[in-house]
Every structure is written in C-alpha cells, then in structure tokens.
Amino acid sequence: MTHDEALFQFLLRMGDNTLILGHRVSEWCGHSPVLEEDIALANTALDLIGQTQFWLGLAGEVEGQGRSADDLAFHRDAWDFRNLLLVELPNGDFGQTLMRQFLFDAYQSVLLGRLISSSDERVAAIAAKASKEVAYHVERSADTVVGLGDGTEESHARMQAALDYLWPYVGEMFTGDEVDAAMADTGIAPDPASLQEDFNVLISRVMGEATLSVPNAKYSHKGGRSGVMHTEHLGHLLTSMQWLQRAYPGAAW
Template identity: 80%
Template structure:
C-alpha cells in the first residue's frame, strides 16, 4: 500500500529529531562526566545517536524532494518545526537522571527497531537494521547503570527515584498515535506506537524492579513535541547552541 509523502516525511522527522536532540543533550556531558570511562561512554552514545540522525534525516530530505540535506534539516529549522518527543529535550540534570532518561528512551527504541526491521519500506528497514545494533548496546548499558544506581547507596537510590518521578510524565508521549501513525501502520512501514506499550512496560518493569525503584502510578502524559504543537522552553536554548555556527556562517564547511 502506498503512503502519502507528507506522512512518511513526518515519520522520518520524528525518528531523526529524537536522536538528534537526545544526541546533542548527551554530548553536553563531554568533559563533565563523573569518571573518564563514563565520559567516553556518553560521548560514544552521542555519536551513535547523531549517526542514526544522519540516516533518518538524510532519507527525510530525499523524501521531501527540495534539494536539502540532513544538515539543512538539522541546522536550519526552527523549534516549532522539530518533531522530537519532549523527553529528549529535557535538561540533563544529574548523572542519574541522564542515564534514566537514556534508559527510558533506549527501551522504546529497542522495541521499535525490532518492528521497523520488518518495514515494507526497504530504506526504513535498512536504517533500523543498522541502528538496532547500537540500540541493543545502549539499552543494555543504560539498564545496568540504572540498576547500579537505583540499588546502590541511599543517596543514589533517592536521586534515581526522584528522577523517575520527574521523567515519568514524559514517557507516554512516545506511544501517542495520530493520522501519520495510522498511515504508517496501514502501509506496513511502521507500527502504531500504542501497540508497543505492553512490550515496553514489560521491559522497563523488570529493570526498574531490579533497581528497587517504584514506577509512579500517575498516567498523565505531556504531549506536543512529536506533532510540533508544543515544545518545552528547553528546546529553543538547545537549538541556539547546536545551530549557532551554521546560522552565523551559512554554508560553512570544515
């Protein structure tokens, strides 16, 4: 079944913007991590996410058909044109919050990539197959860290529980569905995000239980990022930093 170009474009922007924005956030730890090993690990995670962005936004630019590149989409769009979930743009907070946010996102990606590898769109399937190798590592690493900190000292446990309380209201947006998702599912390109929730909950529940963390009972979910309807104030500040060089020196090349 064919799919409207605009729906496919929106889907690809959502994928690419998630990894772009989170990749930039994680890169902010470079030179500031608690120990050298974590500094290197987070820098590599950020590089993986940016590499995935290159694939998603590169395909998005191709589908858009306006002669733009992945760099154009990354550096020359304004905040209201971004389609990332709000979770990815939240400030890093302390090291524990950063790794818990990473785990909550990695778990979603691990479930999603498994489905996207079966996509009817050959390019989407190929991107997912390549990204899945990195995602598998990311979710294993972030899960181990969450368990280590959650089931660690009294101080680390307290901080991780507070981080979970803070981040939990942003989890639900990853499973929100709209007409773009319906079009992707009907064409066999991508699953309806809502259909991934059960598998996701099973994955994170095991890890959070091992981490001795209590999953909040609240079901409210902040939304607006993946549709571009509303972002937090944090995205604008992030883009100011990320896009400054290209905006100040248009067309600049290394």
C-alpha cells in the first residue's frame, strides 16, 4: 500500500464516520422529545456533515481520480464505506442516540486533539476547525448523559441499557491495521491504541457523574473500517441517503 493509498483510506474513515452519524442524527429532525433537543440535534447533524465535506473533499484530492466529496458520499456501495460500526447503528430511543453521540464525541475529541499536530498540514487544518465544534458536542452530550443517567429511575435504566448495548462496539475505535500503521509511521495520525487511555479517563468521569456502570464485557466488534463487515443497517441507511443521486445521477439545483 502506497502512502497516498493509506492516506486516502484514512480520510475516508474520518469522513464516513461523520457522514453516517450525521445522517443518523438528522433522522430525529421533527421527532425529538422536545423542540430544544430537535434543534440541537439538527445543528449537530449539520456540523458533522460540514466536517464530512472537508474530509471527503481532501480524500478526493488525494485519490486524484476527479471524485468530489459528493461523489464519494453518494456513489459508493455499502462495502466501500469505512465508518465505525457504532455510527451506523439505528437510533433506538432518545437515550441510545445520546449515548452513542457521547461515545463518538469522546473518541473524536481525543483523536482531533492529536490530529491538530499532524505532519500533514491539510489534516491538521481540518482537525483544528472540527475540534472547535466537537468541543461543544462532547460537552453537550456529556451533560445530557449525566442528566438522564442521574435522573429518574426510568431515564437511568434506559441510559444503562444504551451503554450496555453500545459498549461492545467501542473497541473498533482503538484497533489498528496497516492503514493506521502507515499513518502513525509518517506522523499524520496517531496509533489508535494510544487514544484509549485518554478516552477511558473521560468516559469514567462522565459515567461516574451519571451514576452509570461501564460494562465489564470487553470490546468485541470490529470490521467496519476495513470494509470487511458492516451491520445490516448500513445498506438501509444508504438507500435513503443516496436515493436522489441514484435515481437522478448528477442532479443539481
């Protein structure tokens, strides 16, 4: 694998994470429990899609085949996506959505903090811009997890159930492969395993305040980033996300 091939795959991972989660979060638009949360989740989705534009735009440049961010978003099949399995899972109830958001925000905040010092100035610039949004995202999602976890008996039970369900998918964030090794060797991105300690510190603090118990079960799920395995839900998500471009290729307005 050449340097540019590894960098392309890394950029797809970054962009696909924000693209798929942004689309998932947008599904709450008009359906959230209260208007304030409806607006907040819509803004989070917009931030994530905005970050996608940068990551996939750079991926297209590195690939050098004339594909734009839109091409990479709307004209790839499920097996070509490189997102974490966590972000493609269905929303579930509101508690599950917010727990998923916090777990991803915590991971992204640690990762972007390292990418700001990337040896690739383009990656560092995107990370610096995105980190400002993510700093707000992680603060908000953490506060919501604490409020619901340390709330009523029902809200506590729902948040614990969400954490139990989502926790096995967290391990993929810290599992490296040849792409990650290439990025670490050139100083473009950190070794995923090196992010886990800071992530765990943040998780432990917030879950303690939320009176939630981190499951004893070890991380187990992996595969989405390599394109080898996705959940059955990604295909359904892409069907709705890519419908217009599939039905009317090249449509513009």
